[in-house]
Amino acid sequence: MGAVQHQLIVRIINKSHLMYYGKPERNCECPYKAVLEVCDRTGSVCVVLWNSVCVSWYRRLKPGDIISLRHYRVKQRYQAEPEDIEISVNSRNPTARIAVLPESSVSPQYVPQAPNYSFYNSLELLECPQGAVCDVIGLLTFSGRPERIRSKDGRGAELLEYRWLRLEDGTSNRPIMVKLFSTSQPESHRKLHPLTVVVCTRLKLIRAAGRTDSCSYLTNTTYTQLYCTGLGDHSEMSYRTLRPVRRFLRWLRSQEDAAVLSRALIGGCFVYPPPPVSLETFMKGIRGEPGFLRGSELQREMARLCYRERRTFCIQAAVTVVTYSRIGEEDRCLFWTDRASSSPSSSSFTRPSPSSSSSSPLPPLCTPRSFRPPLSSSSSSLSPSSSAVSHLSPGRSGVGEEEEAAAAG
Known part of the structure; x- marks a missing residue:
């Protein structure tokens, strides 16, 4: 344990990503560290690059390189067993010296073994x-x-x-x-x-x-x-x-x-693995996050999101309007609406007329923003209340529901 000046020749087996450990109450110019797993013919150990040494050498070192270390410190590994040690490489106490060696410059009996890979198809x-x-x-x-x-x-x-x-x-x-x-x-x-x-x-x-x-x-x-x-x-x-x-x-x-x-x-929006079809499985997987949200709660959670942040929410509501259209044919949408004014169970299909233009805008289509074609001026101002209504037969209604389910799936 302590400062060591002897030369150590090792090969890098694994290299970690950069780790930031800065805190507001601590004044450190370069609060970064990186961990290297290195080995020679006698065993393996972890080398920790600290602060300015990490910034200077991180991009210059890669797995497979043979490096020479001088003026480093050996200490017990953090949160490990007493016999586990690590090599600390810093710019002071002592000032470390690092060099990348060509494999031809190392005697064959001292060349460390090459990294092992486990490729799976x-x-x-x-x-x-x-x-x-x-x-x-x-x-x-x-x-x-x-x-x-x-x-x-x-x-x-x-x-x-x-x-x-x-x-x-x-x-x-x-x-x-x-x-x-x-x-x-x-x-x-x-x-x-x-x-x-x-x-x-x-x-x-x-x-x-x-x-x-x-x-x-x-x-x-x-x-x-x-x-x-x-x-x-x-x-x-x-x-x-x-x-x-x-x-x-x-x-x-x-x-x-x-x-x-x-x-x-x-690009595009992509969710993997697909969401579970079982509500019980979904509730087990949220792990303390909010379950079913109401409208005001959903608005509050959405306001907390940061740039490019992804979260999954679950809401419970009644479906009042369903739209179905093919890409490029938004002016020929089919609308299924629940007409609660006449009776709670009454519902019908309506087909908007391109000539209608005096009613409120349609609800937005549930398609990804990057793939949504621009709506035409005629289709953006249509609604079921002012369009020419054509009541479809029960057989046609079943087809429309199947097509909507397929589109949602």
Whole structure:
């Protein structure tokens, strides 16, 4: 324990994301740290980069590099067993010295072992247990828009940004779904476009609670790293020689760009796993969040949302109007309305007339904003009360209800 000046030559096995530990009452110029898992032929240990050393060296170090450490401090690992130690690398007390060594400059008997990867394809992920840590490689066919959720670490103030990725590897019809949070690699995250080959290491498997359809996805751990084409990452990493990676590359050469682009998407609203169909399962999954909300409560919760923050709410209400239309044919909408003025159970279909233009606007269609075509001037001012009403037969009403249910589904 204490300050050590001897040289230590190790290989980086895993690299964490940047961690911010600043507090208002503490004055620290660079309150950042990062954790490296390193090893040599005698064992492994954690190296913690602190403050300005972290800022200077974080982007220059990657898993697989051989580094030389001098003037570091050995101490007990935080919240660990007494025999667990870590190496603290800081700019003072003492001032650390770090160097990246080419593998050819190290004697062969002292070269640390290369990092181990555990690549799983989409077929093998179906058999993996909950919480398994794995690596994946795939062709990116969907990149969701960035969204944010509140941290569940007890503080409730920090917002964590994530995006959904859909990867294909050709081993099954089920894609690999990744809920990717920040990995402190902004250059790689900006390159996430369709037809990009993506490698994600040290992901954790999550299975949706209460579902029996093998609905699962992968998400970050502390040591998750992202590599993609366009930055030269793949050619520098040792995983390129592994059998699962070479098998994927053979499948990739057989794919045509036009066929992949035909099923590729960018952005849009995406929810995965799908919401549970059982109300009991949904209530168990909210974990202390508000259950059923009334109108005033919903307005209050909506006002608390921040930019790009996503939350799920559950409301209980009576359906009074249902609209059905095809994209591009909004002026020919079908409306199902509950006419409570005549009798509580009376209802009918109405078809608006394009010539009607003196009534109140229609309720907005429940379609995503990014995919909603602009409403024409004639359709934006129609309502069932002033349109030409054509009462449909009971058989036609059943068809309309089925079409609406299909559209909602």
